[in-house]
Amino acid sequence: MPIATLGAVVLDCPDPVALARFYAALIGGTVEDDGGRWVDLTGAPGTPLAFQAAPGFVPPQWPRPDGSQQVHLDLTVEDLDAAEREVLALGARPLDTEDRKRSFRVYADPAGHPFCLCAC
Structure with missing residues (x-):
């Protein structure tokens, strides 16, 4: 238990x-x-x-070899491209979105916390 x-x-x-x-x-x-x-x-x-x-x-820095992001959220979405447009319009900032073949993309929320949009 x-x-x-x-x-x-x-x-x-x-x-x-x-x-x-x-x-x-x-x-x-x-x-x-x-x-x-x-x-x-x-x-x-x-x-x-x-x-x-x-x-x-102080927001986490990502990626940094000498530091840690501590925690991040994985958010599942149906359409990565559509979700990306929407989170950027809300004020998210791209951190690692260049590899469009991966099943996830990394962003920072307005306070700097990293989160991933993950294809379901």
């Missing part, structure tokens, strides 16, 4: 509401702002996401 279950994935960021809105537009859900330093994204399928204000936040 497991010791615990995964309750949420929490991303530190400078503006939790703005980042929650980005992910709500990307994966669905409702932004629940408690008026403080914590914002939940509720109602989206899969593991819940939450966002926490982090003073002095």
